[in-house]
Amino acid sequence: xxxxxxxxxGLKRKKLRTALTFLSIFVAxxxxxxxxxxxxxxxxxxxxxxxxxxIVRHKxxxxxTLPESYKARIQTIPGVAAVCHQTWFGGIYxxxxxxxxxxxxxxxxxxxxxxxxxxxxxxxxxxxxxxxGAIVGRVTADRFKWKIGDRIPLQSPIWGQPAGQAQWEFExxxxxxxxxxxxxxxxxxxxxxxxxxxxRQDKGQIGWCTVRIANPDQAAEIxxxxxxxxxxxxxxxxxxxxxxxxxxxxxxxxxxxxxxxxVVGAVFFTILLVAGNTMAQSVRERSxxxxxxxxxxxxxxxxxxxxxxxxxxxxxxxxxAGLGSAWLIIASGNPVPGLLxxxxxxxxxxxxxxxxxxxxxxxxxxxxxxxxxxxxxxxALRRVG
Amino acid sequence: MxxxxxxxxxxxxxxxxxRRGSEEIHVLSGLELVVEDAEFLALxxxxxxxxxxxxNLIGGLDRPSAGTVQIGDDRVDxxxxxxxxxxxxxxxxxxxxxxxLLPSLTAxxxxxxxxxxxxxxxxxxRQHVQAALDAVGLSNRSKHYPRTLSGGExxxxxxxxxxxxxxxxxxxxxxxxxxDRKAGDEILALLQTLNQEHGKTIVMVTHDPHASAxxxxxxxxxxxxxxxxxxx
Numbered sequence: 001x002x003x004x005x006x007x008x009x010g011l012k013r014k015k016l017r018t019a020l021t022f023l024s025i026f027v028a029x030x031x032x033x034x035x036x037x038x039x040x041x042x043x044x045x046x047x048x049x050x051x052x053x054x055i056v057r058h059k060x061x062x063x064x065t066l067p068e069s070y071k072a073r074i075q076t077i078p079g080v081a082a083v084c085h086q087t088w089f090g091g092i093y094x095x096x097x098x099x100x101x102x103x104x105x106x107x108x109x110x111x112x113x114x115x116x117x118x119x120x121x122x123x124x125x126x127x128x129x130x131x132x133g134a135i136v137g138r139v140t141a142d143r144f145k146w147k148i149g150d151r152i153p154l155q156s157p158i159w160g161q162p163a164g165q166a167q168w169e170f171e172x173x174x175x176x177x178x179x180x181x182x183x184x185x186x187x188x189x190x191x192x193x194x195x196x197x198x199x200r201q202d203k204g205q206i207g208w209c210t211v212r213i214a215n216p217d218q219a220a221e222i223x224x225x226x227x228x229x230x231x232x233x234x235x236x237x238x239x240x241x242x243x244x245x246x247x248x249x250x251x252x253x254x255x256x257x258x259x260x261x262x263v264v265g266a267v268f269f270t271i272l273l274v275a276g277n278t279m280a281q282s283v284r285e286r287s288x289x290x291x292x293x294x295x296x297x298x299x300x301x302x303x304x305x306x307x308x309x310x311x312x313x314x315x316x317x318x319x320x321a322g323l324g325s326a327w328l329i330i331a332s333g334n335p336v337p338g339l340l341x342x343x344x345x346x347x348x349x350x351x352x353x354x355x356x357x358x359x360x361x362x363x364x365x366x367x368x369x370x371x372x373x374x375x376x377x378x379x380a381l382r383r384v385g
Numbered sequence: 386m387x388x389x390x391x392x393x394x395x396x397x398x399x400x401x402x403x404r405r406g407s408e409e410i411h412v413l414s415g416l417e418l419v420v421e422d423a424e425f426l427a428l429x430x431x432x433x434x435x436x437x438x439x440x441n442l443i444g445g446l447d448r449p450s451a452g453t454v455q456i457g458d459d460r461v462d463x464x465x466x467x468x469x470x471x472x473x474x475x476x477x478x479x480x481x482x483x484x485x486l487l488p489s490l491t492a493x494x495x496x497x498x499x500x501x502x503x504x505x506x507x508x509x510x511r512q513h514v515q516a517a518l519d520a521v522g523l524s525n526r527s528k529h530y531p532r533t534l535s536g537g538e539x540x541x542x543x544x545x546x547x548x549x550x551x552x553x554x555x556x557x558x559x560x561x562x563x564x565d566r567k568a569g570d571e572i573l574a575l576l577q578t579l580n581q582e583h584g585k586t587i588v589m590v591t592h593d594p595h596a597s598a599x600x601x602x603x604x605x606x607x608x609x610x611x612x613x614x615x616x617x
Contacts, residue, residue: 002501002507002510003501005490005494006487006490006498006501009487009489009490009494010489012489013488013489288485289485289487292479292481292485292487293498294470295444295446295473295479296473296474296479296498296499296502296546297470297471297472297473297474297475297477297499297502298470298474298502299466299467299470299471300466300467300470377441377446377447378437378441378446378447381446381481381485
């Protein structure tokens with residue numbers, strides 16, 4: 001502790017240079033935090049996926065439909081505990097920019113399959129008793145300021161208008177929350193029976209099935225059995241764990257992890273050079289002062305530690321400020337709720353950022369610190385004259 | 386001059402050779418020097434005569450190529466780098482020509498620096514700093530940064546920093562070389578006071594006969610050898 005004023009004095013020596021280095025590190029860590037939040041948003045479904053859930057979809061692609069009768073046939077396969085289905089509705093609320101996922105489901109089976117969606121008993125009851133009822137996630141409800149009882153009109157370019165009506169109309173009967181942070185609460189679910197009755201095309205077709213299996217260790221075996229059940233039929237299936245399905249969905253945008261790593265890697269390499277150069281310059285300019293400290297009796301090891309502490313201090317100040325600012329901004333709200341259903345800074349990214357700041361300080365400072373440690377006192381003092 | 390029971394610094398048959406490429410430069414050769422306890426010794430000589438090299442050997446900043454350097458009971462030439470650093474912290478106070486204060490620290494923080502290597506707590510360090518600044522007459526300027534002090538005042542801070550740990554020997558490398566006559570005289574008077582009233586042993590390198598007149602003894606260094614008289 002008693003050496004901290006000395007470390008601080010080193011940082012104060014060239015205020016402008018220290019401020020610019022601080023800003024570079026600050027911006028780099030803000031970017032790191034934002035990319036972490038975006039990565040989590042785009043691949044969040046993977047981490048939130050249930051280990052005991054499989055997705056059964058058409059073998060060709062997700063947009064091909066399956067017969068609704070598959071649900072009953074899947075149910076009979078040994079090891080399958082429950083089945084429910086969903087269908088991509090593609091409903092538009094007022095403007096295509098107001099995107100949010102919306103799907104018809106069978107309420108009881110659906111809620112039993114996805115316990116991560118928290119809906120009160122009263123709301124569940126209301127959903128069961130209201131044919132045009134829908135539940136909506138908190139993010140989307142807040143986004144459009146919807147409340148229970150509101151009637152929501154949707155246009156569906158995929159399914160057209162319902163029989164006898166100009167547009168689909170749903171009544172909000174419940175607003176669900178996520179059981180934990182990261183649960184996608186941007187979706188809108190309505191009743192399949194209403195959808196089935198009102199749609200004018202492809203009746204009896206569904207998008208995909210979600211299957212709960214009794215033993216997650218048998219996932220591969222059961223998936224193979226399901227696909228074998230429908231082999232050589234007009235609707236062959238591809239069954240995969242929910243995590244793999246979500247991963248494939250996210251990777252439609254690209255390999256998010258690789259993109260984030262590439263951007264972060266390039267930024268941090270540049271910042272490493274900036275911080276390393278700052279420290280090297282600082283040590284070169286202060287060789288006389290360091291010589292004086294060593295002449296007074298400061299041992300080589302202590303000089304090394306002082307320079308390293310200085311490097312770590314600027315990296316940590318800039319890094320923590322960048323992470324903190326990003327955290328505040330991210331916590332204040334999702335800037336693009338339609339594009340990113342969940343938007344938060346995961347604790348893992350925050351911890352990685354903190355460790356990265358310390359590592360940056362050490363790596364940027366180690367060479368200048370080594371040079372300071374090896375500094376010849378007589379030569380250093382001669383340079384002052 | 387042979388060592389006596391009062392001898393503090395004993396340089397015996399010391400040589401120092403530097404290598405520049407394939408060339409060997411003999412700066413000191415077979416040098417003998419004895420400095421008594423509480424003596425104020427002025428070391429004079431032309432530029433390049435090896436004055437600063439000798440000062441560095443006494444201060445443990447460098448090691449001789451041959452010979453022995455004994456300060457008190459310690460054979461300085463035999464200490465490791467780590468031992469030398471600890472020894473310097475305990476026994477040596479340096480005063481430099483260009484003061485060498487840390488510009489981003491106040492006068493009192495500069496003076497406190499050597500005390501950071503001791504086991505003193507904050508209050509103890511503050512007490513020592515205050516005493517050292519009092520001794521050089523600068524207690525009213527303790528919060529000032531070096532850039533706001535005159536050259537003479539900066540050198541006083543440098544002296545306060547050198548004496549704050551009460552070292553065995555004070556080594557001054559041209560302490561008035563960067564000052565005008567008036568400020569230089571004040572610094573020399575201060576060094577004289579430290580020597581005469583506080584019994585501080587001082588070895589001072591200088592070019593200035595006016596400065597050396599303040600010392601209790603003057604020796605001259607020329608071509609790597611010490612004499613009692615300046616070279617013709």
